[in-house]
Every structure is written in C-alpha cells, then in structure tokens.
Amino acid sequence: MNSGDIWQQFGVATWVSPRAQLLLKVVVSSCLSLVVVAAVLWWSGVIIPHIRWQPESLFLHSQVDENGVLYTRLYIELENDGLAPFTLTGMSTEMPGFLLLPADEAKDERAVVTVAGGDQETLTRRIVITDCAAVPHEPQPISFTYRTWMGSGSAKVTWNSWHMTGAAGSLPVAWQRGFAIKACNDAVSPEFP
DSSP states (O other), X not given: OOHXXXXXXXXXXXTOOHHHHHHHHHHHHHHHHHHHHHHHHHHHTSSSOXXXXXXXXXXXXXXXXTTSOEEEEEXXXXXXXXXXXXXXXXXXXXXXXXXXXXXXXXXXXXXXXXXXXXXXXXXXXXXXXXXXXXXXSSOOOEXXXXXXXXXXXXEEEOOOOEEEEETXXXXXXXXXXXXHHHHHHHHHSTTOO
C-alpha cells in the first residue's frame, strides 16, 4: 500500500494531483522537522537556560562596611542543567527592606558568570537589610538577565523556602524572610563584632 492508495481510500485521489501530494508531504515533513529542532534547542538550554539555583545560608553572617551599613553576603550556587553554556549578566530585585547590591569586582564579586553545560559556579552578592520588619513574608522573585549563543533574555525565579529551626521545630519561611531573620539576629547578637 502506498500513499496514493491511502488518498484514494479517502476519496481525494481524484482531485489531488501528484504535485499537490508532494507539496503536502514536504510541508508536513518541514513542520515536523521544525518541531524536532525547536524541542532539541529547548531541551539543550540554548533558548532559555536550565538553571538550578540554590542560595546558601551556611556562610551567612552580618558585617558592617566602612560607612557603618549593615550587610551580609549571599552565596548562590548556579548549576546548568542544560547542555549549552549560559552567561548570567545581571541580577536584581525590588522588595521592601531588602537591597541587593550590584557586583563589586574589588570585593571578589563577579558581575558576569559563565556556566558551562552540566557545570556549576558560585556567585556572591552583598545584601543590605534596610528594615528587618519590612521584608515580605511571601516568597519574592529575583530578576536575572542572561546570554546564550542564540541571544539575550531575562527571567524571574523564586527560590525555594528556607527552614528556620527554633523551639517550635523546623518551619518553612520565604527565602528572603529567612535571610533577613538570620542577618538581623546576627546584628543584635552579643557576639556581633
């Protein structure tokens, strides 16, 4: 059985010429090829990078800079789950009581980080908690800009909740709220320098 027999079964062989049949085959094949190529590019992380983010609270402690501003450093582990490398070109957030400072090369903070496919990198950013009580209780997103070999883009990510341990046990809190609690508690601790 060939395609002509199938066309004849549906009663369209009488009005579909061989040239039209060939054109239809080419169009269908082209569409399927485009879908396959788009799926491969998406899966590889070329169109939008597949980033696994993990803000690390282990090394979190408060400090005071030369101007008397209370800040802390946030260490962020970036893992590229895709095959194609991506370059993180910027991060920002807008939320009350919380100020994410731009990267400062003099303080060993890289403004631009390239992560190869299947690899991971650590990024450091300073954060100033301007008002401990004002930091939102609901998870807030971080905006980031990136570049792949297909072009640049931007996206938002909301990091997973942190778990705070206390007298009531372990409770999940929004990442930025947990960060602020830890930084503010460190600042009023008797051991704070």
